[in-house]
Amino acid sequence: MAGRRLDRVLRSCNLLLRCASWIVPLRLRADWRREWEAEVWHWGHFLLESGRLSASTEQELLRHCRGAFADALWHRFNRALALHYLKEFLRTPKFCLLACLVPLAVVLVGRPAAVFHEVFEPASDLDSEHLLAVSLGQNSSWLQPEVLRNLATGWPTQTPTVTSEATYAWRPSVVAGPEGRENILSARVTSNLFTLLGARPILGRLLQDTDSLQCADCVVVNNVLWENQFRCDEHVIGQSLVLNGRPVRVIGVLPPQFRFPVHDIGVYSPFGANPHPLLPMFEWPGVLLRVSAGVNLETAKRQLAAVVNRKDSVPADTSLRILSLRDIEYQSFEYWAGLIFLSSLLLLALRWRQFARLRMTGPHAHIPECFRWYLFFAAKTLLLLIASLVGSFEVVLAVCRTNTSIHLFAGAAAIWLFLFLASITVNWSFHDQFRRCRSCLRRLGVQVEIGNAARSLLE
Amino acid sequence: MRNASKLSYTAVLVLQTISSGYSYGFDVMEVTDLPSGTVYPILRRLEHQRLIKSSWETQKTAFADQRPPRKYYRLTREGQEELGKAVQRYGLLDQLVSAEKSKHR
Numbered sequence: 001m002a003g004r005r006l007d008r009v010l011r012s013c014n015l016l017l018r019c020a021s022w023i024v025p026l027r028l029r030a031d032w033r034r035e036w037e038a039e040v041w042h043w044g045h046f047l048l049e050s051g052r053l054s055a056s057t058e059q060e061l062l063r064h065c066r067g068a069f070a071d072a073l074w075h076r077f078n079r080a081l082a083l084h085y086l087k088e089f090l091r092t093p094k095f096c097l098l099a100c101l102v103p104l105a106v107v108l109v110g111r112p113a114a115v116f117h118e119v120f121e122p123a124s125d126l127d128s129e130h131l132l133a134v135s136l137g138q139n140s141s142w143l144q145p146e147v148l149r150n151l152a153t154g155w156p157t158q159t160p161t162v163t164s165e166a167t168y169a170w171r172p173s174v175v176a177g178p179e180g181r182e183n184i185l186s187a188r189v190t191s192n193l194f195t196l197l198g199a200r201p202i203l204g205r206l207l208q209d210t211d212s213l214q215c216a217d218c219v220v221v222n223n224v225l226w227e228n229q230f231r232c233d234e235h236v237i238g239q240s241l242v243l244n245g246r247p248v249r250v251i252g253v254l255p256p257q258f259r260f261p262v263h264d265i266g267v268y269s270p271f272g273a274n275p276h277p278l279l280p281m282f283e284w285p286g287v288l289l290r291v292s293a294g295v296n297l298e299t300a301k302r303q304l305a306a307v308v309n310r311k312d313s314v315p316a317d318t319s320l321r322i323l324s325l326r327d328i329e330y331q332s333f334e335y336w337a338g339l340i341f342l343s344s345l346l347l348l349a350l351r352w353r354q355f356a357r358l359r360m361t362g363p364h365a366h367i368p369e370c371f372r373w374y375l376f377f378a379a380k381t382l383l384l385l386i387a388s389l390v391g392s393f394e395v396v397l398a399v400c401r402t403n404t405s406i407h408l409f410a411g412a413a414a415i416w417l418f419l420f421l422a423s424i425t426v427n428w429s430f431h432d433q434f435r436r437c438r439s440c441l442r443r444l445g446v447q448v449e450i451g452n453a454a455r456s457l458l459e
Numbered sequence: 460m461r462n463a464s465k466l467s468y469t470a471v472l473v474l475q476t477i478s479s480g481y482s483y484g485f486d487v488m489e490v491t492d493l494p495s496g497t498v499y500p501i502l503r504r505l506e507h508q509r510l511i512k513s514s515w516e517t518q519k520t521a522f523a524d525q526r527p528p529r530k531y532y533r534l535t536r537e538g539q540e541e542l543g544k545a546v547q548r549y550g551l552l553d554q555l556v557s558a559e560k561s562k563h564r
Contacts, residue, residue, distance in 0.1 A: 038527040039485045045526070064488065067495025074500035080507060 006048050009058050013040045016065040023072035032075065036068050093376050093441040096432065100383035107390055131197075132162075132301060133262055133328060134287040134308060137319035145169030145285035149190065149271060151313055152287040158307045161300040164290045166193035167271060169283040170263050176242040177229035184225065184266030186243060188283070191270065194220075196290050197261075204237040204252035211251075212272035219248045220268040223256040243267055261325050262286060297324050339415060344385055347422050354430040363438040376441055377433050384425035392417035469493065471545040473501045474534065477511055478542055482531040502532060510538035 014037060021033045043061060047053040089095055134152070136143060149167040156162045166189065173186035194206040201220070211218050219241065221229075230236045230250075241248050248269065291300040301322050307313075308320045323331075348355070358377065363369040396414040435444050466474070469491075476487045488498045505511045511532045521528035534542065 034527075035484070035530045038529045039483065041527050042483075042529065043485050064485070064495040067497070067499065070496030071499035071503070074503055078503075078507075080504070 002048055002053055005053060005058070006044050009053075009061060010040060010044050012062060013044070013065045016062070017068050020065075020068040020072040023069065024075045028075055032072070036065075036071075040065060091443040093436070096380060096443070097376075097383065100380060100387060104383065104387045104390060107394065129297065129326075130291045130293070131261065131325045132289045132291060132297070132304065133323050133325065134289065134304075134320050135262070135323070136285070137321040140319040140321075141315075141317040143285060143315065143318050145188065145271070145283055147315070148285040148287060151308070152289075155287075155289065155304065155307055159300075159303050161292055161295045161303050162289045163292050164192060164196050166190050166196045166288050167285065168193060168262075168265075168288070169271070169285045170265060171283040173244050173267065175225070175229070175244075175267060177225075178239075179229045179231070182225070182228060182266075185263050186267040186269065187260070187263070187265045188271045189268050193268075193288065196288055197258075199254060199258050201252040202255045203234065204250070206252050207268065207270050212270040215249075215251070216270065217246070217248045218251045218270060219243065220252040220254060221250055222254045222258065222260075222264075222266050222268075225266040226253045241267070243269070261288065261328065297326075340389060340418065343415065343419055344422065347419070347426050351426060351430065358430065358433060361434065361438075369439055372441060373438060376436075377429065380432070381426060381429045384429055385422055388421035388425050389418050392421055466541065466545055468549060469497065470501050470505060471542065471549055473498060474505060474510060474538060474542050475546065477532050478534050478539070482533060483529050484532075487532075505538070506532070509535055510541055511535060 017033060017036050017040070020036075021029050024032045040061065043064070044053075047057050047061070145167065148169075152165045152167050155165055168187045168189040170185055170187040173184055175182050175184050175186070189207065191207045191209045191211060199206065202223075203226075204220075206220055207218065208215075221236075221241075226232060226236060229241065230239065233239075236250050236253060239250050241250060248267070254268075289304070291297060301324065305322055308322065314320065362373050393414050395417060396410050399413075400410050432443070436442065437444055472491055473487055473493075476490050479490075481487050481490050484495070484499055484502060487493075487502070488495055491498065502511065502513075506513055512535050513530050513532050515530055516528040518528055
């Protein structure tokens with residue numbers, strides 16, 4: 001009777017042990033199970049022989065067998081081995097590159113990064129294939145916006161490649177609203193500008209021909225200003241703002257995807273609403289033109305250039321420059337890319353001593369090792385520079401969102417921040433490289449001053 | 460090998476039990492009154508730290524007694540040194556295991 005009872009208990013225990021053994025790594029499994037089964041066998045027989053085999057001791061034995069799961073888990077997830085593996089993995093070049101790449105990927109995949117928004121993203125909803133922008137040339141003397149407007153009115157009739165035109169004059173401004181004062185760019189625009197750009201308001205209406213006379217204090221605000229000053233209030237129409245000390249009334253709000261092609265304008269007021277500016281270079285005029293469908297943009301530019309810079313129409317010392325929106329986007333990209341490239345080169349050039357040291361202490365004899373050594377350094381430094389660039393733009397964008405008055409200096413702030421971050425990261429990149437094994441590129445505990453160091457020897 | 464100061468009270472208790480002659484898992488559990496889920500991982504860890512060493516009983520001996528062979532644990536020299544240091548730290552440990560020993564034998 002007791003023997004059968006013991007058999008039953010041992011069967012149950014062995015079933016539990018078999019289940020637990022699946023957790024144990026295969027190479028240890030047989031040995032582990034053998035040990036436990038032997039222990040259970042001895043325990044069971046000890047209970048049987050001593051006459052202590054009862055329901056309670058059976059439960060106790062089964063409870064002990066349940067402890068085999070904890071033991072099996074220890075084998076599978078051995079903390080010491082896991083920590084050792086982690087410690088070793090942290091030293092590998094793979095981890096270093098992953099650590100540089102993952103945050104960058106998270107930022108870029110998570111949402112469009114500021115740097116891409118500012119540099120690469122074309123103005124949405126704009127038909128940049130059919131738009132030209134005319135502005136004052138680099139060596140041109142200043143021109144009153146009203147004069148340019150009068151000139152531009154005749155261009156569509158003088159050249160068949162242009163169907164419509166709209167004039168604007170932008171200036172740095174101060175706007176005061178419910179949320180306080182804010183530095184922005186404002187523009188006086190002719191009423192057909194929004195039609196030319198194909199913009200539609202999300203609230204209220206856009207400017208009309210009659211507004212310059214009948215609604216001189218009417219303004220249309222962009223989405224950012226609506227968000228900052230009115231916290232996206234849908235009853236914003238008719239509310240007041242103070243633009244450069246003059247009270248104005250909001251009549252419309254532009255959609256978030258609308259971007260003025262040339263500058264980031266916050267407030268649009270009707271052209272002719274203000275008196276002529278008394279000081280030269282107080283406002284910067286420009287004209288946007290829509291090219292006829294099917295006309296090549298370069299052809300249109302050439303034909304328009306002949307019209308706009310005619311001696312009899314343009315005042316002396318004034319020259320007008322014609323650019324397509326693609327040119328403007330490319331100029332922006334060229335400017336940023338050039339600035340960033342030069343900054344990076346400057347940073348690296350300032351560290352010529354570290355470069356010399358890198359060359360001196362790096363591997364020399366074995367060409368594949370040499371290649372790996374420099375490739376790893378280049379990849380790591382490049383990733384860190386990109387991460388610094390994206391990070392600095394993101395930080396500046398985040399600050400601009402909370403404090404809109406600094407957005408005029410955002411570009412300069414981003415570049416300075418990039419230089420600061422890049423300086424730190426490049427320095428770290430050199431420092432990290434000197435601490436790596438020349439053969440396997442694993443990070444060592446000490447800085448190494450000799451070439452082709454054997455990791456095991458140094459460790 | 461780890462420093463003795465890193466050994467927990469329970470680990471030192473298991474070490475002391477093995478030192479007292481209780482050389483397999485269920486024996487250690489019986490003496491210390493610790494559950495198997497605690498004792499076995501400690502045994503693994505101590506073995507990993509080379510404070511104890513395990514060895515299988517010979518098949519011949521076990522076969523002669525008509526039972527499966529058991530795995531025995533014994534202290535290594537490092538284990539004895541660590542235990543000596545730990546016992547100084549945990550003053551009552553020696554008495555505790557001695558009392559258990561006399562109770563079980």
